[in-house]
Amino acid sequence: MSELIAIDGLTKWFGHIHAVQDVSFTVERGEVLGFLGPNGAGKSTTMKMVAGFLQPTSGTASLCGFDVLEQPIAAKRRMGYLPEGAPAYPDMTPTGFLGFIASIRGFSGSEKNKRIALAVERANLKGVMHQPIETLSKGYKRRVGLAQALLHDPPVLIMDEPTDGLDPNQKHEVRTLIEEMAPDKAIVISTHLLEEVEAVCTRAIIIAHGRIVADGTPAALAARDPWHNAVSLTLAANPAPELVARMSAQIAEIDGVLMVEEVEESGRRRLVARIVTGANALAEIGAQARNRNWPVAEIRLEHGRLDKVFRDITTAPRAAA
Numbered sequence: 001m002s003e004l005i006a007i008d009g010l011t012k013w014f015g016h017i018h019a020v021q022d023v024s025f026t027v028e029r030g031e032v033l034g035f036l037g038p039n040g041a042g043k044s045t046t047m048k049m050v051a052g053f054l055q056p057t058s059g060t061a062s063l064c065g066f067d068v069l070e071q072p073i074a075a076k077r078r079m080g081y082l083p084e085g086a087p088a089y090p091d092m093t094p095t096g097f098l099g100f101i102a103s104i105r106g107f108s109g110s111e112k113n114k115r116i117a118l119a120v121e122r123a124n125l126k127g128v129m130h131q132p133i134e135t136l137s138k139g140y141k142r143r144v145g146l147a148q149a150l151l152h153d154p155p156v157l158i159m160d161e162p163t164d165g166l167d168p169n170q171k172h173e174v175r176t177l178i179e180e181m182a183p184d185k186a187i188v189i190s191t192h193l194l195e196e197v198e199a200v201c202t203r204a205i206i207i208a209h210g211r212i213v214a215d216g217t218p219a220a221l222a223a224r225d226p227w228h229n230a231v232s233l234t235l236a237a238n239p240a241p242e243l244v245a246r247m248s249a250q251i252a253e254i255d256g257v258l259m260v261e262e263v264e265e266s267g268r269r270r271l272v273a274r275i276v277t278g279a280n281a282l283a284e285i286g287a288q289a290r291n292r293n294w295p296v297a298e299i300r301l302e303h304g305r306l307d308k309v310f311r312d313i314t315t316a317p318r319a320a321a
Contacts, residue, residue: 002028004078004156004186009059010049012042012210019045021210022059027186029155032178034201034218035190038314042210043190044084044160050188051081051158063156077105080152082159084190086145090134094125094144097133101148115151122177123147124170138165146174157187163196175200194306198222204306208314221309228304231273231285236297238269247271247294254288256281272302 005027012020020042027033037043048054050061052068052075061068066075088097098119102112120126123143128136133144142165149157162178163171178187178200191197197204198218206214206221214221222228233251235244248260248271256279261272275281282301289296 002030004029004064005050005188006062007046007050007059008061010046010056010061011058012045012049012054013057019210020049020056023207023210023212024059025205025212025215027188029186030183031203032182032187032189032201034197034204035188035207036192036194036197036204036310037207041207041314043207046207047158047160047188047190048083051079051083052076053081053083077152078154079156079158080149080154082145082149082157082162084160086142088133088141088144088148090132092133093130094120094133094136094147095129097144098147098151101151105152107152115153118153119147119151122150124173139167139170142166143170155185157181157185159188160190161192162189163191163193171196194310198306206310206313208316213313213316214309218306219303222304222306224309224312225302225304225306227272227274227302227308229275229277230302231275231282232298232300232302233271233273233285233289233294233296234298234300235269235271236295239295243295244269244271247292250288250292251285254281254284255279257285268297 003026007026008024010020010023023046035043035047045054049056050068052072055069063075064078066078068075092100098116099112102115107115120129123146125140125143125147128140133141136144146162149159163174166174175196181187189196189201201218204216204218204221205212244262248262251257251271251273252260256276258274258276263270263272273281273285286299289299
């Protein structure tokens with residue numbers, strides 16, 4: 001089965017609050033899905049329903065063909081879940097906690113020990129296995145939660161902010177682990193870190209106001225930025241306004257250029273030329289810069305910014321994909 005997660009019409013009401021509205025999607029084996037949205041958009045609520053920890057008002061969720069509500073044990077056997085905050089028993093050590101989880105999962109003897117050892121290695125917990133969990137840093141607590149989610153090597157992984165509290169090196173380790181596991185699993189990651197989506201996700205869904213408003217690869221979503229494939233010229237000095245205006249006018253005359261905008265970013269001024277779809281004006285703009293001795297420090301092709309697309313989509317009143 002290539003389709004390991006199937007969500008159909010998930011809806012959740014909390015009193016008069018319509019938290020999740022008719023959410024549907026599937027995730028196939030080999031996909032790493034980034035589940036994005038602003039605070040209060042319905043991300044964690046959706047993931048809790050998919051994981052079987054919260055009952056939907058309507059709609060269905062199935063994991064590896066097993067309905068989460070009608071066949072909860074079979075579904076959860078095939079799922080590893082890292083919830084927000086990664087709750088654990090604070091007075092336990094990681095050794096005791098993972099042993100407890102392994103027993104619940106039905107492992108014993110040498111198989112239990114082997115499963116724990118592999119999860120500890122993957123989550124890089126060896127140095128803290130005998131400390132009470134309540135004494136661990138936020139990052140190590142998160143890694144204990146990650147280890148319990150990986151313990152039974154499930155085909156489905158659902159993780160809410162998996163790198164929350166980790167330092168840059170630890171984030172890199174977890175992202176590398178996700179990439180290594182991805183071919184054999186369907187993985188859903190809820191995150192606020194757009195660079196994480198661009199680094200490890202093969203697909204991204206953006207949710208706002210409880211509804212899916214975008215679904216595509218990170219590159220395809222970034223391409224929705226109006227300045228995707230625009231040519232950006234960073235000015236080398238502080239040229240006179242008259243020169244900048246003349247440069248803008250000359251760039252605007254180049255074939256394929258739609259418009260030119262002057263922007264300032266981190267104290268540096270730039271001219272950004274928006275290009276007709278399919279046009280290649282980069283070489284001509286570069287030639288003009290050289291021939292006319294423009295005060296340009298850098299010329300580059302913009303590839304679209306996922307953070308800008310995210311803001312545009314999620315701040316629209318009721319935008320649709």
